[in-house]
Amino acid sequence: MEQERSMTTTRTQLPGDLVAAARDLQPLLRDHAAASEQAGELVAPVADALHDSGLFGMWVPRPLGGAELDPLSSVQVVQTLAEADPSAAWVLMAAALATGTGGAYLGDEAVAAMFTGPRFPVVAGQGTRPGRAVRDGDGYRLSGSWSFASGIKHAQWIHTLGVVEDTGEPLIFVLPVEQAQLVDNWDVMGLQATGSIDYTIEDVPVPAAFTHHGPTETPVRGGDVFRLGIIHFALIGHSGWALGVSRRMLDELAALVRSKAGRPGTMADNPHFHTVYGEAEARWHAARAFVHDAWRAAAAAIGAGRPLDVQEKTMVRLALYNATWAAHEISQAVYRAGGTTALRSGAIQQYFRDMHAGTQHVTSAPGVIEACGRHLGGLAPGHDWLYMNLVPAEG
Missing domain, CATH: 1.10.540.10 (Acyl-CoA dehydrogenase/oxidase, N-terminal domain)
Incomplete structure (x- = not known):
């Protein structure tokens, strides 16, 4: 067509x-x-x-x-x-x-x-805290309030999680953005340009074709990568984000110190700074290697036509958690070493604020590392991951 x-x-x-x-x-x-x-x-x-x-x-x-x-x-x-x-x-x-x-x-x-027109649609919304849905003929009626709709100011469609009241099934609902009430309340320290505002939906009809099972790993169209399911795309994105933010902070600090080299008493001649910077670089390269290793293994699994096993799911979550908190430590070291330059408006200040916003995301919350430790310690037999939770496996 x-x-x-x-x-x-x-x-x-x-x-x-x-x-x-x-x-x-x-x-x-x-x-x-x-x-x-x-x-x-x-x-x-x-x-x-x-x-x-x-x-x-x-x-x-x-x-x-x-x-x-x-x-x-x-x-x-x-x-x-x-x-x-x-x-x-x-x-x-x-x-x-x-x-x-x-x-x-x-x-x-x-x-x-x-999927019409020369551009891809932009779909945005909240896929964690659920709303409520009731059956309505062949479809549903959706209500609820959600937060952190990153990018929704650029979107034509909303993607949002709801639970069907009579079955408890978690579904993703997609509906035109005009059918939601946007709440322009994004007053935050970092990630200000994401426009991650709240929205509400009140008794809006959604046809069944505009829904899918939330944790599905079975695509209607497309190749093996969609056997990862929604949550693993999120983990990929957040891993790359943490690596990018911390890489820029290290590069900004190095450029700042080089710009002052040759002046008496600068960081460029300070052995303690050399040590701090070297340790930060080691932490970044280790985090990057872990992320790449974990996702290389995951890509091999789906390329072989099988779903990720619980060990592979654990390792991509652990790699993200490690990358996020390594980036947080790097941001602290860069901010301290940057002195008053880091305090003023500029890249180091912006990245410091944005990094501290990023650490608040659910994918790097304390429960994630606790669950990874339970699995890796052999303390959760018969469990599997559902989103960011380690739960008893079905069947």
Whole structure:
């Protein structure tokens, strides 16, 4: 049909294209980072560039013109964007997840409505705290209130979690953004440009084709990467984000110290600084290696046609947790070493604030490391992961 033909001929890109596209966007993102923060959302040149590069389609199924980007290339894309602007990277990974998994898991009626025109749709919302849904004929009626809808100011569609009252089934609902009430309340310390505002939905009808089982790992369309399920796309994105933020902070600090080399008493001649910086670099490279190792193993599993086992699921969660808190430690070291430069408006200050916003995400909460320890210590036999919780396995 016309819609599918236009998408596949104008948007399909190879993984290397998207990694290069992210790199090419770095100067633009850096130039507009302050303006996006002030606006509380990505400014138009940034949003347009993410569209024009095809990055919003990095996890869209190939039959819909997307890239179905592999896990390691996806980590690279998000890391590269985060090195230029953490908010832009955060919006991209959140919207790409909701857009791509919608394309993979929703019914044909929904996909035909959403994937039209020369650009990929932007889908955003909240996939954790659930609303409530009641059956209504062949569909549902959805109500609830949600927070942290990153990128929703750029979205045409909302992706949101609800639980069906009579069955307890968790479903993802996708509906036009106009059917929600947006609450413009994003007054925060960091990640200001993500515009991660609240929204409410009150008794809105949603056809069954615009829903899918929340934890599904069975795609309606697309390849093996969609056997990861929604949560693992989130883990990929947050891993790349933590690596990108901490990499930029290290690079900014090194540039600052080099700029003052030759003056008496500067950090450039301070052995203690050399030690601190060397330890921070070691921590970053170790975190990156762990993330890549864990996702290389996960990619091999889905490439072999099997789902991730509980050990592989544990390791990608542990790698993200480690990368996030390694990045937090790096941000602390960079801020201390940066002195009054870090206090003033600029990249180090912005990245310090954004990093401390990122540590509040549920994917790196204390319960995650506790559950990883239970599994790795052999203390949770017969358990498996459901989102970020280790629970008794079904069956």
